[in-house]
Amino acid sequence: MRYAVLGPGKRVRAALVYAAGLACAPHGRLDATQLKSLSLAASAVELIHAYSLVHDDLPCMDDDDMRRGRPTCHIQYGEAMALLAADALQPLAFQQLAQMPISPALIVQSIHVLSKAAGSLGMVGGQVIDVANVGNLLELSQLQQMHRMKTGAMIEGSVVLGAIALGANSEVRQSLDTYAAAIGLAFQVVDDILDVTADSQALGKTAGKDAQANKPTYVSIMGLDASRKFAEDLYQKAVDALLPLGQSAQRLRELADFIIRRHY
Template sequence: MPQHSLDFSIWLPERAQHIESVLEQFLPPASIVPERLHEAMRYAVLGGGKRVRALLVYAAGEASLQPGSETSAQRIALDHAAAAVELIHAYSLVHDDLPCMDDDSLRRGRPTVHVQFDEATAMLAGDALQPLAFELLGMMPIAPALIVQATQLMARSTGSLGMVGGQAIDCDSVGQILVSEQLQQMHRMKTGALLEASVLLGGIVAGAGSATRTGLESYAAAMGLAFQVVDDILDVTSDTVTLGKTAGKDAAENKPTYVSIMGLDGSRQLLQSLRDQAHAALLPLGPSAGRLAGIADYIVGRDR
């Protein structure tokens, strides 16, 4: 059955299961040297996670194509791009959980990589996942110019002006009082940049035109921020078992969050506003953007 004909409630778990099998294929087997490193890489990536970033790649690719026009090369390229963003995300979590950063012992309901293995192995696993992501982008069977665009986008979104830079600001902000504009900048970099890149990668692979890319950019900006607002709300309202990670940690460490600055009600109002912005950005794209609209609702409504 074509993907565009599947109901969203069926499409979402189907795509999540699909990217799990793709990642299983692309990761080095734990049986080859260095075995312990490869085992840690697979532990970090497989067997958990919402796969939101991969879902955004697939949904944005679908939104950028005419129904029935997807080629086998584009399907393969979307798999590569979706796997790449999940590998980058996994590497960032492994490093964020280290004792020198957030010092977390639980991730996705099980011990973090440095707890399950050791700190050195965790650091190296993250180090190895990052270049593997760029290798997959370089292997996409699409026009070389599009590969260059995709690679540059990923590099910008994950470097000092994106994800890593946002984490640096986060580390420097512990115990400080930030205004909402400063908090928004930090989270647009730390969390939003890779989410936005996931959307735009799907558009690049599918050959989206300038008008479609504009809509995707506006949608991605709203949802990149919304994802972090939900995280901040859940850190206060949920529990460790539900989240699969330590709840209440931000408040315990005196980290600035949307809830600490805007309050719970204010954060929820902001979240609904961001959802509305995301939906409005998709209107010019028409019915083909239905998956992206569904993901917006899924992100806003998630409980873990």
């Protein structure tokens, strides 16, 4: 479990939790209780993300032997132990949310958000579509729906959890929802671009896996240049959504810049 969670990684989802919380905080400052809530929420999304990566790398899924620049969990510990470690990480995420020092109603809301983002209507459901369509030519709208679920749902959920932890009002939540939807989709577009333009050392995982597996991607459907333009358009939509939040959303802008403008 520690190997899966505490190794190298970008921690983008956790960073989004903190950044969303800062965007909702008065004058962009957090007190100790707010910081604890955000830390627990950030831990929860990272635990879900880490478990999903362990499962993704298994021979029955993507069958990969490298993750985050080192052997995948099942290569290091065997398939059975990797599967069990990932299984244990998932409930641990909800244990983190249950400990947040916020109202019981907000805790329930947080658990609902994360469970929906991670489950059949979100990450797992998107993965099902992905596995079921290897070798198939998807329409662009179908590809976008798959990635909104597979990748976007957890990114959106991370932003929402940060807002819930700070008790954000509906107006702020609307801006954050628009930002998160755009940045969540853009994250996958950039991943698809990097899969064909970056090497394995830069990625920290095996480059070219999507093409080798004959998976539908933005690059295979739209082409490389159009995919880059689409990513930039999504970036602009994300940062425009933050305008009403002013300077308090600076960290979210910086994360958008990091996500969209990774080397490609």
